[in-house]
Amino acid sequence: MxxxxxxxxxxxxxxxxxxxxxxxxxxxxxxxxxxxxxxxxxxxxxxxxxxxxxxxxxxxxxxxxxxxxxIGIEGVRRIMDLELQVDALRARNEELVAELDGVRRLLAARAPASPPGNKLPVLHHGVGQSVVVWRRPT
CATH class of the missing domain: 1.10.1660.10 (Multidrug-efflux Transporter Regulator; Chain: A; Domain 2)
Incomplete structure (x- = not known):
């Protein structure tokens, strides 16, 4: 390679x-x-x-x-395991942020304009309405 x-x-x-x-x-x-x-x-x-x-x-x-x-060997092992976990969590966080951005763009395209100063899309106007975001299992 x-x-x-x-x-x-x-x-x-x-x-x-x-x-x-x-x-x-x-x-x-x-x-x-x-x-x-x-x-x-x-x-x-x-x-x-x-x-x-x-x-x-x-x-x-x-x-x-x-x-x-x-640092002893077991401490080294623990530090390195934690670093791997942090890397995995960072990658997952980036995936979720990208997914959230996509959902926000989709909702912004469908929803009426938000009031000035509010950066979040309007999710619903009436009582009892909700938004469900479905994700494929990873």
Whole structure:
């Protein structure tokens, strides 16, 4: 997998363990230990050799920074899990904001003009009316 300019994508597993160790400043045994602990999952060749991606190297550097700051391995694991959760929540939030914008545009096209200063579309005029937004399950 390459980018449009011919360089490998950040997820392409291209670095052998010795190169990954040199680029991160970690010993190859440390990389193997982090893999055993489940902190990193390098790709594998058909013969079983480890191959690290650019994203793996960034993760290894982050682990090294956290451990050098005095954080234990379980703390590192928890921090990295929380970072993944935050990334997932940010992505979901962006999806919901885009969906809300679409609903607002749809309602604005159907509803009479809102009073000046009110940026929200008029959702209903009478008592007992409601708006239901249906979403496909993800």
């Amino acid at each position: 390459t980018t449009p300019f011919g360089s490998p994508s950040p997820d392409a597993a291209v670095y052998v363990i010795s190169v990954a160790a040199e680029l991160t400043g970690l010993h190859p045994q440390t990389l193997r230990a982090y893999e055993r602990m489940g902190l990193i999952r390098p790709g594998r060749t058909g013969g079983g050799g480890r191959r690290y991606s650019h994203r793996d190297l960034e993760r290894l550097r982050e682990i090294a920074d956290l451990t050098s700051a005095g």
